[in-house]
Amino acid sequence: MQTHMRQEIDEIPEAVQRLLDGSKSELAAAGRALRDKDPAFLITIARGSSDHAATFIKYAVELTSGRPVASLGPSLASIYGARLELGAGAAIAISQSGKSPDIVAMAEAATKSGAVTIALTNTLPSPIAGASAHAVNINAGPELAVAATKSFVNSIVAGLVLLSEWVGDQGLKAAIGNLPSHFETAVKLDWSELAQELGEADSLYMLGRGPALAIASEAALKFKETSNMHAEAYSAAEVLHGPVALVEKRFPVVTFAARDAAEASVAEIADSLANKGALAFATSDKVKKARQLPFVPTGHPLTDALALILPFYGFVEAWSRAKGFNPDAPVALKKVTETL
Known part of the structure; x- marks a missing residue:
């Protein structure tokens, strides 16, 4: 079910x-x-x-x-x-x-x-x-x-x-x-290779720049909410200013890259982390060392960035279940949070 x-x-x-x-x-x-x-x-x-x-x-x-x-x-x-x-x-x-x-x-x-x-x-x-x-x-x-x-x-x-x-x-x-038709494709993309490689990892980085940084932030939150997994979002540029110190061999890094002006620089950073031994994935065909994750080009840089969240959502829901969690009802969370 x-x-x-x-x-x-x-x-x-x-x-x-x-x-x-x-x-x-x-x-x-x-x-x-x-x-x-x-x-x-x-x-x-x-x-x-x-x-x-x-x-x-x-x-x-x-x-x-x-x-x-x-x-x-x-x-x-x-x-x-x-x-x-x-x-x-x-x-x-x-x-x-x-x-x-x-x-x-x-x-x-x-x-x-x-x-x-x-x-x-x-x-x-x-x-x-x-x-x-x-x-x-x-x-x-x-x-x-x-x-x-x-x-x-x-x-x-x-x-x-x-x-x-x-x-x-x-x-x-x-x-x-055109988004509904592009989303019909994006929601079916398979990111199972990422799940297979993560294994028993308990922490990872999510990277992006521009609008894709918002996608990385949302992805990191979903890891925490659904799977009790520590995930931090950073600008792909900012990660090199300190957080990179934690990136050791097979440390997982997922880079959300859209078809926009930042893609080349973001892909280069993903490759540099892969060269350090990181388990680096990126939604770009410009990477040479990092592994490519499937994405849907939509013909516009803003909608390209938004489409990246759909395959991630499918991935993290399956990841949560595989780890024995119930993604519908995370422990200690409720649907509506009212703060003063």
Whole structure:
């Protein structure tokens, strides 16, 4: 019998299509609000997997619009009561449940300060929707596994749609429209070679640059959540500034490389770690020493990066079961975490 997590991974292509069809008008309205505001900057408000989605959106916005993006700690509003001058900017708050008090408080503070606020949530109505000027239903559908998968992907897709509406990027719009079909392929890719080689490893690094760094961060979290396995995410450049000291013979390193301007440098770093004896894998055909992991090219650097998470999700769900864990119900975790 399939786990809820596996079922939800397989549902991602359908969930993305549901978002594109069902939330089209909400996304268009929020995108127009961004275009009309022409914000000088953008802030994101999120925690956990949603914060990794926010990091992906940060890179996408900065690369495409030229506007700087900052992640604000929700406790600035909920605990410290800080008054921030956000009137010249816009804010994206991401929360699947839509009710974590600190996320809601920060979104409400951003709205009161004059920012254009947009909530990306899987739950409407919800407090986060009420605290924001615009609310978008990410339409992921019910997610029963504790580890987020389809809600993570749909949050990013919603952010990319907002960006494409804001800046009028037709190439990005076309790439987003093609995502469901590309995801149908990506979700079936086989990363079992990685599982075979990991063996009894109990720690590993996940690397990336740009939007793929957000994917590496999400992947590291999923190892911890589903398999009680220590995994750390680093920029492929940052890993050479200290963390590389831990990379010894057969230390596992998974490098998430998209078809973008960073791919060549990321592949070179993966190869350098392989030369040190690391068990190095990379989603790139540019590597010479590291082992290649299957990936789906989507024709756009941003959607290329996002597609990398799908085969990883399938891998980590199977890895968790093979290690005797239940990926649907990790020990000491619950689906909705509410923090002040």
